[in-house]
């Protein structure tokens with residue numbers, strides 16, 4: 256192991272990274288709050304500013320993946336469709352099997368310039384996450400309790416609000432509704448059997464209501480559905496902690512563009528269409544497990560420097576006062592102040608470690624297992 260790789264695994268480096276992420280995040284949240292008075296006066300400007308602020312926080316994790324861990328997503332897609340990416344609104348349907356799938360998605364967003372405006376249909380619990388969850392509130396992410404009767408009003412309204420969004424956005428939907436585990440897979444295949452649907456090997460059975468409602472409410476706003484299938488070479492099981500430790504992963508992403516007009520309007524037909532899409536996705540995954548690649552040519556979208564520049568900028572800005580403070584503390588010789596500083600740094604580190612824990616599949620909710628549906 257080289258010196259650089261060794262350094263990436265050290266707690267001190269992780270503390271510096273976590274401190275930068277957390278403190279810059281709080282400052283960004285504060286700036287987002289400052290945009291509140293602007294919303295009634297110039298809503299579109301407030302939204303644009305929030306996209307930039309969102310970019311400044313989200314892109315730090317993209318920089319961590321691309322520049323710190325050296326992970327680069329290999330894209331398989333039709334070059335004809337490639338030129339449209341980033342130039343139109345889209346609904347993204349992505350499999351939910353990996354702890355860093357959202358991060359791989361974000362690098363794809365960054366390469367096509369839609370990272371600040373990217374959105375997701377997410378479980379309500381994520382809106383309470385410090386820094387990230389609070390930021391999402393200002394970016395008009397759609398949060399649901401995964402109980403249709405309780406969700407439907409807010410869900411439809413949130414989608415309608417996106418109709419005049421001033422920036423191109425991608426709206427991510429994990430139609431499986433939860434992350435893949437063996438038990439959830441077994442249960443969802445029992446549901447598939449009851450519904451006389453073909454079994455899936457690599458996916459949970461998709462829940463179709465959210466997809467249909469999103470398509471119906473975003474007709475005329477969104478141009479296409481991007482069917483995205485993600486997998487990792489060599490059976491890698493990537494983790495966010497691994498990324499923080501500087502481990503390099505090898506993700507492959509297969510993207511198909513499906514014009515929205517080709518998706519049926521009727522709920523039952525749309526539902527059948529989505530089930531068919533998942534059967535196709537399952538076939539791609541099965542082929543990938545045999546051959547190690549997806550169909551279609553590989554394309555490498557150019558890497559943009561902004562995520563790195565932003566990350567380095569925040570790190571320098573926030574490390575300078577921290578170093579000054581540490582020097583003053585050591586000079587003052589006050590044990591109490593030193594202890595308070597150590598306690599603060601530890602709290603930041605524990606807080607971020609807890610947030611990383613939210614991405615771990617072993618802590619996945621019990622949603623989709625029989626006894627407790629949440």
Ligand SMILES: CCCCC/C=C\C/C=C\CCCCCCCC(=O)SCCNC(=O)CCNC(=O)[C@H](O)C(C)(C)COP(=O)(O)OP(=O)(O)OC[C@H]1O[C@@H](n2cnc3c(N)ncnc32)[C@H](O)[C@@H]1OP(=O)(O)O
Pocket residue numbers: 347349357359360361363364373374375376377378381399401402403404406425426427428429430431432433442443446459460461462463464465466483623624
């Ligand atoms: C690569 C490019 C990436 C671009 C990235 C862009 C943006 C990124 C931005 C941010 C990234 C942040 C990342 C955060 C990720 C967070 C993700 C999540 O939080 S996932 C959880 C939330 N999302 C969902 O739940 C979406 C899927 N669910 C739905 O759509 C549901 O329909 C619903 C809207 C939640 C409503 O669900 P509900 O169950 O109430 O109703 P349904 O009609 O859907 O379901 C009832 C139906 O389901 C059958 N059933 C029962 N058990 C199961 C089971 N285990 N599996 C499947 N189906 C089941 C049941 O029989 C009913 O069937 P029927 O209606 O026929 O009787």
Ligand SMILES: CCCCCCCCCCCCCCCCCC(=O)OC[C@@H](O)COP(=O)(O)O
Pocket residue numbers: 272273276315316319357378381384387429432433434607610611613614618619620621622
């Ligand atoms: C410079 C950057 C430093 C980064 C330091 C670490 C940053 C920590 C960032 C935490 C980011 C948190 C993003 C949470 C996204 C989690 C997505 C997710 O996987 O949600 C699960 C749901 O879909 C389904 O839930 P389950 O029913 O499976 O339960």
